[in-house]
Amino acid sequence: MLLERIGVAVPVVQAPMAGVTTPALAAAVANAGGLGSLGVAAMDAARAGQEVRQTRALTAARFNVNVFCHRPPRRDAAQEAAWLDALAQDFARFGVAPPAALEDGYRPFALDPDMLAMLLAEKPGVVSFHFGLPPADQIAALKDSGAVLLGSATNLADAQKIVAAGLDGIVAQGWQAGGHRGLFDENGPDERLETLDLLAVLKDVGLPLIGAGAIMSRADVQAVLAAGAVAAQCGTAFPVADEAGTSAAHRAALAGGATRMTRAISGRPARGVENLISSRDDSAAPDYPLPYSALKALHGVAAKAGENGYGPFWAGTECARAQAGMAAEILARLAP
Ligand SMILES: Cc1cc2nc3c(=O)[nH]c(=O)nc-3n(C[C@H](O)[C@H](O)[C@H](O)COP(=O)(O)O)c2cc1C
Structure with missing residues (x-):
């Protein structure tokens, strides 16, 4: 249902990755049937708007724009x-x-009215939040604009907050995942649940789940789908894509494992x-x-x-398994 609303045929989300994702990457994934994403947390609204318009020029499909909701x-x-x-x-x-x-x-989304205005004007189709949730009025405005909204959870309590806030889906981020852990309270307890265990804990929470963390192959995607997720969000599989903005040093470091x-x-x-x-x-x-x-x-x-x-x-725990290539090839290797 969630994927139908977004219009995605392949149940794979190319993760938003600030500093790594590019319009070419997100559009290539979107055009190949997955959900492409831009990570704009390190950008101001003007720069993010440019990237969103560049992506829109390359694809007619919905794509995801990701912002950070941390406490100052x-x-x-x-x-x-x-x-x-x-x-x-x-x-x-x-x-x-x-x-x-x-x-x-890094300005939190809640304190960035220009970023909200940009998203309402440009309508990428999907907006995702990391490190928590924005205020209710921002959520309401984005929902009214027709955006599908996703929140990132690493535990049951955060997932329940996402449900209560009225979002449309949950990115269930396991301990193996590369990048920042989406904990709402970084000083709170952390159960360090791995992806499949987290999916089991969140199974009945009441929203579609997107599994994230250590998903590098078709078999890995199939495993999260079998665990009840509607899709897999893959980060570390994509920084080695030809279209990614990843530095040569970062690409080389992934091979270390x-x-x-x-x-x-x-x-x-x-x-x-x-x-x-x-x-x-x-x-x-x-x-x-x-x-x-x-x-x-x-x-x-x-x-x-x-x-x-x-x-x-x-980089996620499985980074040594990342295989370079065009984004569409990487997506095809992941597609179940
Ligand atoms: C290079 C890199 C940058 C990331 N940046 C973001 C980001 O800006 N926003 C976000 O929500 N998640 C970010 N993540 C986390 C991903 O959304 C996702 O949870 C994670 O990559 C999944 O695990 P995997 O890396 O094992 O595939 C990043 C991950 C990587 C590897």
Whole structure:
């Protein structure tokens, strides 16, 4: 029913991935019968609007636009200074001083009326939320515009909030998933449920489920469908697509295969390849997204010097199984 409403023939969602998805990628997946997605959380509304219009020019199908619904960070000057101090020796390797302060570079959707206005005007067809839910008036406005709305849950309590908010479907994100964990409260308990276990827990919650996490093959897609999902959302299978905006260093790092869940990169738990930064002690990390600003600066200077060990290279546990190719080929390999 959900897929019919969206108009998707292949029950595979190419995950929204901020910094990796492109109009060409989302449109290629949409034109091949899956649900293509844009991750616009790191963009302002003007840039996101450009990407949405570029995607619309490439496909007549509905596609998904994903925004972040995190709480704004609590500022703690002493904690932030200590975090920057701890990175000073890493910057020193490249003869650079760390930035003077951490910056809040990701505006929550709730505080971004221009992003809402853009989505209401451009009508991509599907909007998905990560890290929680927007306020009721934003949800109502998007529903009135005809958008299908999806929320991301890693546990039963968050899934029940998505149901209560009146959304249309739930992305059930398992522990193996690459990228940020969609926890509504990143400081709350985390049961670390893997994809199939999470689907079992959410089975009767009352909304269509889209399984996400470690889905890399047709057999994996079939397994989540057999577990009650209406579709699979695949992230890590797609950064190696020809149409993706993934850096060469990120593509190369995926082949290594080892991943780690860490707060050391952005301040929220997120899974990326094991490297110099993801293996760092993250217990004193400031609130999301503050650490991200310093890390991006560090990765920038390090990468220029040929050191890619500080890359925020998000990847799921099965990243070594990612197979490069055109997005339509990747989708065809996944389609049940
Ligand atoms: C590089 C990368 C970036 C991601 N960025 C986002 C994002 O912007 N928004 C979002 O909701 N999920 C994001 N995710 C998580 C995916 O939506 C999805 O939950 C996950 O990729 C599924 O697990 P898999 O990576 O094992 O396929 C990202 C994942 C990756 C790998």
